[in-house]
Amino acid sequence: MVLTVTLNPAVDYHVGLEHLKQGESLSAYNSLFFAGGKGINVSLVLKNLQVETKALALLGGFTGEYIKSLTKDILISIPIKETTRINIKLKTLENETEIHGQSPCIDDAELNLLKQQLFDLNPNYLVLSGSVPNSLPNNVYCQLMDQVANDTNIILDTRGKALKEAISYRSVFLVKPNKEELGEFYDCTIHSNEEALEYAKKFYETYNIKHLIVSLGKDGAYFLSDDKVYKAQALKGELISSVGAGDSMIAGFVAQFIKSNDPLEAFQHSMSCGGQGQPFLMVCVA
Numbered sequence: 333m334v335l336t337v338t339l340n341p342a343v344d345y346h347v348g349l350e351h352l353k354q355g356e357s358l359s360a361y362n363s364l365f366f367a368g369g370k371g372i373n374v375s376l377v378l379k380n381l382q383v384e385t386k387a388l389a390l391l392g393g394f395t396g397e398y399i400k401s402l403t404k405d406i407l408i409s410i411p412i413k414e415t416t417r418i419n420i421k422l423k424t425l426e427n428e429t430e431i432h433g434q435s436p437c438i439d440d441a442e443l444n445l446l447k448q449q450l451f452d453l454n455p456n457y458l459v460l461s462g463s464v465p466n467s468l469p470n471n472v473y474c475q476l477m478d479q480v481a482n483d484t485n486i487i488l489d490t491r492g493k494a495l496k497e498a499i500s501y502r503s504v505f506l507v508k509p510n511k512e513e514l515g516e517f518y519d520c521t522i523h524s525n526e527e528a529l530e531y532a533k534k535f536y537e538t539y540n541i542k543h544l545i546v547s548l549g550k551d552g553a554y555f556l557s558d559d560k561v562y563k564a565q566a567l568k569g570e571l572i573s574s575v576g577a578g579d580s581m582i583a584g585f586v587a588q589f590i591k592s593n594d595p596l597e598a599f600q601h602s603m604s605c606g607g608q609g610q611p612f613l614m615v616c617v618a
Contacts, residue, residue: 334378334586335455337446337476338389340463341369342419343398349424355439359395367402368419370462370489370579375406377583377605383590388449390438408453410446412436435465443468450479451532452456457505459588460498461489461579473498489582491516503540508582510547525551532556543595545585547578555599562596564603581606 348362357554367376375387388408393415402410417433423507449459458480460473469475470493477486477498480592489497491513499507514531515522522528532546532571544556555562584605589598 333453334383334385334457334459334590335453336371336375336378336385336387336459336461337450338369338371338387338462339438339446339468339472340417340465341367341372341389341391341396341399342417342433343395344368344419344421346421346423349422352422352424352429352459353541362497365398367399369399371459372403372407373579374459374461374583374586376403377580378587379406381585381587381605383587386453386455388453389448390436390446392436408449410442410449414438432463435463435467437467438465439467443472446480447476450476454480455484457485457487457590459487459489459582459586461487461582464494465488470483470494471497471501474501477502487582487586488584489578492610498552499539504542505583506545506582507535507539508542508545508547508578508585509535510549510577510578514546525554527560529554529561534563543585543598545581545599547581547596547606553581553589553599555596555602557595557599562599564599577606 344366346364346366347360349358349360369389370388372389375385378385385406386408387403387406390412391409392412395416395418399416400407414436417435419433420431422429460476464472473494474497486503487506488495489508495517509517511522511528514528514535518531522531528546528548532554534543536544546554552564581602585598585602588594588601
């Protein structure tokens, strides 16, 4: 089973605008509500790919109830006292803007309930994905790793201090930063794909990682595995929305790896699920 953990879920409110201008009264041409949170997104895609999965999430308030109503087939909810946040995704003709709501405060009792549930489930694959609420320590993902067996395949998709703590703690099956998150990890701005590749190699060689995907948006992705580097070219086309693309990539990789045990096939499937089509792979470094 693939278990995902979402410490900081949200109701995602998607709003379509013709344009965004500060100080104006604007009318949306569409608006939609979704169950959000990176781990939840991964489990939803895995379910569509017919992979056994459960999404473990901290949920509270009316927004938590809404997420439960949309994800009841896969969800294991840990109740919290405070209300789950709302994120706003603004899409105009020119660009996308995200506004992340304030995270709820998670107390020790609520976190311990999640840890106990994780220990009881003991999954084959554990996806630790998304941001960490401010009330939790930066090493919380390390604490969650302690609740599963040493041979559990850990997938990490987080950023900042939480990523630095977790990546140093134990062997990781898959990590998937994007170019901006990789730069943030090294406290720099990455200006080109070539520069991203150099930092990706450094990251891969420094930490105990089996597979590393660095997503480059419209430029595709790098994949580092078995001491080789591959580049996937993204298909050209109109961007409808990039929301959830990275989560879909993780789900696609894990689903295909479970099926074939082939990391290159898993990477191809990852790119397809990320909305970028079947890529052409070429070896960059032997």
